[in-house]
Amino acid sequence: MEIFSSYNLIIEVSLVLILSFIFNGIAKKTNVPAVLMLIILGIIIQYVIKAFGEGAFNFFPLLEILGIVGLIMIVLEAALELELERDKLVPILKSLAVALIGLVVSTFLAAVILKALIKGMTMQSAWLYATPLSILSSAIIIPSVSSLPDHKKEFHIYESTFSDILGIMLFYFLTGRLNPAEDAGVGGFFLNLILTIVISLIASYAIILIFQKIKSQVKLFLLIAVLLLLYALGKKMHLSSLIIILIFGLVIANMKLFFQGKLKEYLDVTKAKLIYHELHVITAETAFVVRTLFFVIFGITIVLSSLLSLKVALISILILVSIYAIRFVLLRVFLGKDLSPQLFIAPRGLITVLLFYAIPEEAIIEGFEPGILLFVIIGTSLIMTWGMIRDKKINPKPSETVLEEEEVLEETEYFIKNTTDLSDIDDTPPVSDH
Known part of the structure; x- marks a missing residue:
């Protein structure tokens, strides 16, 4: 099996990025650095590559x-x-x-x-x-x-x-x-x-x-x-x-x-x-x-x-x-x-x-x-x-629900603020070509 073939690489990189996103979620819940999980994932991949007998890369x-x-x-x-x-x-x-x-x-x-x-x-x-x-x-x-x-x-x-x-x-x-x-x-x-x-x-x-x-x-x-x-x-x-x-x-x-x-x-x-x-x-x-x-x-x-x-x-x-x-x-x-x-x-x-x-x-x-x-x-x-x-x-933090509500509120305020700011980019009415 060719681990480093084109389609296999696309699959492998995609899976790694998905896992990294999951690791970030785990990191927020547990405070275990996502980077540590990524290094461990790399070590596991190293042994998988060796198991398939791939040459040194x-x-x-x-x-x-x-x-x-x-x-x-x-x-x-x-x-x-x-x-x-x-x-x-x-x-x-x-x-x-x-x-x-x-x-x-x-x-x-x-x-x-x-x-x-x-x-x-x-x-x-x-x-x-x-x-x-x-x-x-x-x-x-x-x-x-x-x-x-x-x-x-x-x-x-x-x-x-x-x-x-x-x-x-x-x-x-x-x-x-x-x-x-x-x-x-x-x-x-x-x-x-x-x-x-x-x-x-x-x-x-x-x-x-x-x-x-x-x-x-x-x-x-x-x-x-x-x-x-x-x-x-x-x-x-x-x-x-x-x-x-x-x-x-x-x-x-x-x-x-x-x-x-x-x-x-x-x-x-x-x-x-x-x-x-x-x-x-x-x-x-x-x-x-x-x-x-x-x-x-x-x-x-x-x-x-x-x-x-x-x-x-x-x-x-x-x-x-x-x-x-x-x-x-x-x-x-x-x-x-x-x-x-x-x-x-x-x-x-x-x-x-x-x-x-x-x-x-x-x-x-x-x-x-x-x-x-x-x-x-x-x-x-x-x-x-x-x-x-x-x-x-x-120092326990507020519950996750409270934090999520605060994040939603901040994002809403951010959106409203920037929508207002962006409306000033070009407020002149369009001129007809005719």
Whole structure:
């Protein structure tokens, strides 16, 4: 039987997407991350493929592409949710501080552990391997915190998004230092950052002003294509490309803030809002599909035997202890005593896998077991699951019926509001051709 024939692939992908939708429903009821269920599904599929005697298939190129597109969609989805208001400045700065300090300190301690316990590991390569293990997964966090109170949900969205961006910047800064000829140093790094921000703002304004003039009904995938192009070109120019996506999302989500003074005259608010709402829907849908396929394929590629090593278990447990010890101290300093469930929400996922596979060949250490990666991902996901379930028992939410009624009411209000807004697109009577 040909598992990878055309029609079989259509059936298999369709079933995976249907199961992923069901997993999301289960996740809302149980607080077990849907991503964990997707990885397990991938592992099951791996053994089914082996049972049918299919030859080895190289999933890595597909995994890499899905990871990059998924990362872009997830960051854009998060940016579209972020409102830049004065009363949110302090929460944003707190989230940034926790993400930045947590990333640097976690990376340092993980690097010390890896250097001490893995033969042939230098401190430079240890930092490179430790960075992916220290980045929060917005792909897991953002869908998982939807039921939390608004202030806690916003904290996690900001923190995980900042962690993604800062972590990727740190990783590529470290890879740049492997080649002294291309290493621009700390000064060059910050110059690169400023240049990226300037280009991002110019591109964001240009995209919004141009796309509000396009009358075609099929322009959203054109917009996605433009963003993907900007990201890829940014990477080729060694810019921090993820910042381009983040800033575009922030600009379109906070148009009143960015279009002031004379710029306000060039903005068609109604049409720009329409682009924002449609982009929000298509981004969420695309992120769902890409995230599903990425984690299932990751599950297919996992080598479970690597988890049986005592050395892998020891290194992974030490890294996990360091992650939550640092997190406890940071949250206690910046957020006070109310640490549940924030303390336990620190999963690793998509970016961890993506950056691990992006480690340059000259920095690869043979003694590093990929099982450490898997152990930390599963461990942090299980701890998050336990923390969310514990918080649900301690702070019970309103009944599901009440929540559903509230959701229906919110959707009705949203529809009425946007129907009213859209009625202003063209209120001039049609002119007869005769």
